[in-house]
Amino acid sequence: MKRLVDVAAIIRSxxxxxxxxxxxxxxxxxxxxxxxxxxxxxxSHKISELYKIPLKDVVDIVExxxxxAVKATIIRPLPSGALGERDVYxxxxxxxxxxxxxxxxx
Amino acid sequence: xxxxxxxxxxxxILGYGFPEESFNIGVAQKPDxxxxxxxxxxxxxxxxxxxxxxxxxSSTKRDLEFLLKAALDxxxxxxxxxxGGSGANPHLERDREVLHEIAKEQGYSFKVAIVPTELDKNxxxxxxxxxxxxxxxxxxxxxxxxxxxxVHIVAQMGLEPIVKALDEGAQVVLCGRAxxxxxxxxxxxxxxxxxxxxTHLGKILECACIAAVPGSASDVMMGYLYEDSFAVEPxxxxxxxxxxSVCAHTLYEKANPYILPGPGGTxxxxxxxxxxxxERRVRVRGSKFIPQVxxxxxxxxxxxxxxxxxxxCGNRDPFFLMALDxxxxxxxxxxxxxxKSKNIDYKLDFIVYGRDGVMGAxxxxxxxxSGTKEVGIVIDVVADTQEHADxxxxxxxxxxxxxxxxxxxxxxxxxxxxxxxxxAHMGAVYNFSAYCLLENEHPExxxxxxxxxxxxxxxENTEPARLSRxxxxxxxxxx
Numbered sequence: 001m002k003r004l005v006d007v008a009a010i011i012r013s014x015x016x017x018x019x020x021x022x023x024x025x026x027x028x029x030x031x032x033x034x035x036x037x038x039x040x041x042x043x044s045h046k047i048s049e050l051y052k053i054p055l056k057d058v059v060d061i062v063e064x065x066x067x068x069a070v071k072a073t074i075i076r077p078l079p080s081g082a083l084g085e086r087d088v089y090x091x092x093x094x095x096x097x098x099x100x101x102x103x104x105x106x
Numbered sequence: 107x108x109x110x111x112x113x114x115x116x117x118x119i120l121g122y123g124f125p126e127e128s129f130n131i132g133v134a135q136k137p138d139x140x141x142x143x144x145x146x147x148x149x150x151x152x153x154x155x156x157x158x159x160x161x162x163x164s165s166t167k168r169d170l171e172f173l174l175k176a177a178l179d180x181x182x183x184x185x186x187x188x189x190g191g192s193g194a195n196p197h198l199e200r201d202r203e204v205l206h207e208i209a210k211e212q213g214y215s216f217k218v219a220i221v222p223t224e225l226d227k228n229x230x231x232x233x234x235x236x237x238x239x240x241x242x243x244x245x246x247x248x249x250x251x252x253x254x255x256x257v258h259i260v261a262q263m264g265l266e267p268i269v270k271a272l273d274e275g276a277q278v279v280l281c282g283r284a285x286x287x288x289x290x291x292x293x294x295x296x297x298x299x300x301x302x303x304x305t306h307l308g309k310i311l312e313c314a315c316i317a318a319v320p321g322s323a324s325d326v327m328m329g330y331l332y333e334d335s336f337a338v339e340p341x342x343x344x345x346x347x348x349x350x351s352v353c354a355h356t357l358y359e360k361a362n363p364y365i366l367p368g369p370g371g372t373x374x375x376x377x378x379x380x381x382x383x384x385e386r387r388v389r390v391r392g393s394k395f396i397p398q399v400x401x402x403x404x405x406x407x408x409x410x411x412x413x414x415x416x417x418x419c420g421n422r423d424p425f426f427l428m429a430l431d432x433x434x435x436x437x438x439x440x441x442x443x444x445x446k447s448k449n450i451d452y453k454l455d456f457i458v459y460g461r462d463g464v465m466g467a468x469x470x471x472x473x474x475x476s477g478t479k480e481v482g483i484v485i486d487v488v489a490d491t492q493e494h495a496d497x498x499x500x501x502x503x504x505x506x507x508x509x510x511x512x513x514x515x516x517x518x519x520x521x522x523x524x525x526x527x528x529x530a531h532m533g534a535v536y537n538f539s540a541y542c543l544l545e546n547e548h549p550e551x552x553x554x555x556x557x558x559x560x561x562x563x564x565x566e567n568t569e570p571a572r573l574s575r576x577x578x579x580x581x582x583x584x585x
Contacts, residue, residue: 067353081150086466
């Protein structure tokens, strides 16, 4: 089965302030981007399932056609740098999203 | 108002460096402004908490030497936002010292404005009691205790203090914590350019060439502001701005790329258009600005959580790895029992690389050690004193080294230590304890700038920066 990494060009995570983590998926191929949006692959439920977090911790999913991009923002499990922190910049939290399976892609 | 206002942004953070060649290309275009942002909350709470600058003194000095010389040669303003990384008084002082040092070495003469943004916590607590402080962006609900426990609280300034500093004749403006785009936008807005376009341009320029391909925070970007639009183009011929690279940067580090709240109002980019003007230049139109109804400024504060001692070790014994969870739980319990009679406030944590070291609580497969023959373990202790942290870390390390687990074959020691000594001080640990909005009808009153001359390298004023707002009223010591 196709995974997100097979169709998107950039898949990344990063802090958006010390309390949120935001993930960007950027395509270079317009057809793939539209197919991805149409298939509603990235939604709050999916993010909650991939990261095993409560649905209420998924803040927002935003489409940004100008950059052929979709964003998902979640509440950080801990504020950046708090005791128990694993990734101060939040730059290595992208893998579950990157490996997301795209059922019915082809 | 000139037809075109040119802004040179040398790099993403003052002290990150930039190629001289790119800088010279930018300077040759005769910019109207050199601006740079020095700050971020990204590296975590330590820098604001400790007062330590995020970039080294020598790399800051190297960059500033170029910027100052060019600004004075061209007779244009140089604006530096979020001095020293976090913009509290110790950070501002460090960058001011560097500025004075360069001026002295070169015998420069210019007028400088210093804008402190650190607030007195008692003032913030007073405002909290009046109901003027509200929590923000998924941050936990703030309490008066949180405010009183902070080490440093900074307020994020907008355009006004920079405009005021320039009005008072300053050529170099050194700001405490500033909204990233403000240093770029304020001088243009002062001359009558559109605030939405100027702020949006500032938003891109504050990261310099991150918005180009190939991306870099250590290379020079030029911004060109017009009455109805703006354009961006990197100085280095090796880089270019494309519609995709500029759009993609708009997404970076923010939850919603269309709606960007900041001091004074919200930037609305939902109607923006991006056009590839030349092979290396992108033109942007349609940025909008929605002014705040209720005026406020964002506050950032940190508190001391304790002191950290760590020990780094590894293991590649399959029987140990099978028993790992039991070992870690066992060591925690043993440490707790050992110190229960002592009055030690500590937190003992194990970071296991090869299992869930990278993702922690977000790891979708917790506890699974897959495809790895070894793990790296960080024994992480934060306690009320450094000595207590040493004590608990040393004890936990010794307990784990000799822990008898089921199936143990190698009885000499469970851990491989790369270093002697095995334990290291990480020093003071801070937390983001205040991340909130302060409602204030006149936010410009929070930021009082001090303007003075430096003549032939001799500053007229060497008084350290003061808190910009004290309990019970303005700080009388600043102008």
